[in-house]
Each structure stands twice: as C-alpha cells, then as structure tokens.
Amino acid sequence: MRRPLISACLLTALAAVAMAAPLKPTPPVKPKSHGNALSGTVASLDEAKKTVTVRNAAGKETVLLRTNATRVRGGVLKTGDRVSVRWLERDKKMVATSIRIEPPSIASATPTPTATTPAGLR
Numbered sequence: 139m140r141r142p143l144i145s146a147c148l149l150t151a152l153a154a155v156a157m158a159a160p161l162k163p164t165p166p167v168k169p170k171s172h173g174n175a176l177s178g179t180v181a182s183l184d185e186a187k188k189t190v191t192v193r194n195a196a197g198k199e200t201v202l203l204r205t206n207a208t209r210v211r212g213g214v215l216k217t218g219d220r221v222s223v224r225w226l227e228r229d230k231k232m233v234a235t236s237i238r239i240e241p242p243s244i245a246s247a248t249p250t251p252t253a254t255t256p257a258g259l260r
Contacts, residue, residue: 212239
C-alpha cells in the first residue's frame with residue numbers, strides 16, 4: 139500500500155515542478171535571404187581589409203567585405219565609381235558577391251549626393 143502511495147506522490151511532485159518551470163521562448167526565425175542589392179558611389183576602398191564602402195543616394199555609407207569570389211564587372215574598381223552591388227550576410231558581415239561598375243552615361247543620369255559637413259562643424 140505504501141509503494142503505490144509514494145509513487146503517486148513522486149509523480150505529482152514531478153508534474154508540479156514541470157508545470158512551474160518557465161518555458162524558454164524560442165528565438166525568432168530570421169527569414170533566409172537569397173541576396174540583397176545596393177547601389178551608390180564608391181566612397182572608399184581598403185585593399186588590406188578587402189572592404190569597399192558604398193554611399194547610397196540618401197548619403198548612408200555601407201561597408202561590404204570583398205572575397206576572392208566577388209566578381210567585379212565593368213572595369214577596375216576605384217573611388218568615385220557609380221556601382222550596383224549584390225551582397226549576402228555571412229557571419230554577421232555583409233559580403234559582396236558581385237559589383238557592377240555602371241557606365242558613365244548611366245552614372246551621370248543618376249547622381250549620388252556627396253557627403254556634406256554640417257554648418258556647425260566648419
């Protein structure tokens with residue numbers, strides 16, 4: 139008689155502990171990205187770090203990592219070029235997969251504003 143009573147008490151206690159323990163919330167699932175696009179003007183190049191900084195039409199600068207697999211089309215990449223970039227996020231870094239240098243006719247038709255110094259900092 140004691141054995142079934144002890145088993146019932148243990149099962150009740152285990153059930154109470156399991157119900158009282160808070161459940162860990164599952165982290166939100168980030169949707170898979172098959173590629174992102176960015177266009178603007180090359181603000182700077184860092185050959186040592188293998189990065190390219192692109193300034194978009196709103197003036198926001200984005201730093202992208204270049205790899206050996208990054209394809210550059212349209213010539214040799216240099217500061218001031220108008221570019222279209224495709225990139226992926228890997229290890230919390232933005233990695234350029236392809237960079238297309240736009241021809242002068244397209245680049246002149248869609249100007250990108252240059253960085254300006256606020257009036258108080260002159």
